Amino acid sequence: MSDALEKTSEVVCDNNNISDDQTIQLNPGNGACTYHVGSGTDEVSHLLSTPQVTENNGEQHIVDVDDVSNGSSTETSKWRRELRSLKTELNQVVVWKLRLWVVILLIFLVITLVIGISVIVCAVIDDDDGDENYDKSSFVVERFFRGNFTLDNSSTSYSLDQETLLEQLEQKLTGVYSSSPALERYFSIATINHLQDTTAQFKIKFMMPSEHEELVRYTLSLKMVKNVLVQHLYDQDTGDPLYIIPTSLSMELG
Structure with a gap:
C-alpha cells in the first residue's frame, strides 16, 4: 500500500x-x-x-474534616497530658512525707496567720500609746511664763465684779493648756495677777522632769506655749463675754 x-x-x-x-x-x-x-x-x-462549602457569593472553599478533627484531638490530648503532669507533681512527697499540695497549703496558712497577728499587734500598739504612760510625780522642775492681754471693750465682762472676772479668766487659760495634747501633761496652774481696766497680767506654771533639755527646746519653748494660746484666741467666738483681742497678747519667760 x-x-x-x-x-x-x-x-x-x-x-x-x-x-x-x-x-x-x-x-x-x-x-x-x-x-x-x-x-x-x-x-x-x-x-x-472532598466536602465543599459554598458561600453566598458563589465561591467554594474546601474544608478538610479530618484535619479539623485531628487538630481538636491534639489540643485535648495536650491539655489532658498537662493536667496529669500537674496532678503528678502536686502529689509528689517533698518533705516529712507531706505531699507538695499540702506544703503549699501550709505556706499560705502561715502567711495568712502572720499577717493577721501583725494587724492585731499594730492595732494594740496604736490603742496603747506609750506617751500616755507617764508619772507626773517625776515632774519636779518648774518653768514659768508671764504676759498680758487686753479684753475687748464691747465685752459684757464689765458687768461682773473683779474677783469673778479674774476667776473666769484663770479658768479660761487653764482650759486652753489643760486641753492641749502637747502641753497638758506639763501644765500646772494659770493665775491672773492683776487686772487694770481691760488689761490683765497672767502667769502660767509648768512642771518638767529632771531631764528636760529637749523639752525646753521644743515642747515647752516660749514659741510653742505662746502659739497654743494665740491659736485659741483666734478661734474665739466674737460673742464671747471674755473675748480677748488676739493681737494684744504678749508673753515671755519668767
Whole structure:
C-alpha cells in the first residue's frame, strides 16, 4: 500500500459535569492500535470525595474534616497530658512525707496567720500609746511664763465684779493648756495677777522632769506655749463675754 491511512475516533460523554475522554487511534500502516482513556473520571471522583462549602457569593472553599478533627484531638490530648503532669507533681512527697499540695497549703496558712497577728499587734500598739504612760510625780522642775492681754471693750465682762472676772479668766487659760495634747501633761496652774481696766497680767506654771533639755527646746519653748494660746484666741467666738483681742497678747519667760 502506497499511502498510510489514519483514522481517529473520539468519543466524549458528558453526564452531570463528569467528562470521559476516549481516543482511539488506528494506524493501518503498521497495524498498531492506540487506545487512550482520559483522566477526567478520576479527577471528578476525587473532587466529589472532598466536602465543599459554598458561600453566598458563589465561591467554594474546601474544608478538610479530618484535619479539623485531628487538630481538636491534639489540643485535648495536650491539655489532658498537662493536667496529669500537674496532678503528678502536686502529689509528689517533698518533705516529712507531706505531699507538695499540702506544703503549699501550709505556706499560705502561715502567711495568712502572720499577717493577721501583725494587724492585731499594730492595732494594740496604736490603742496603747506609750506617751500616755507617764508619772507626773517625776515632774519636779518648774518653768514659768508671764504676759498680758487686753479684753475687748464691747465685752459684757464689765458687768461682773473683779474677783469673778479674774476667776473666769484663770479658768479660761487653764482650759486652753489643760486641753492641749502637747502641753497638758506639763501644765500646772494659770493665775491672773492683776487686772487694770481691760488689761490683765497672767502667769502660767509648768512642771518638767529632771531631764528636760529637749523639752525646753521644743515642747515647752516660749514659741510653742505662746502659739497654743494665740491659736485659741483666734478661734474665739466674737460673742464671747471674755473675748480677748488676739493681737494684744504678749508673753515671755519668767
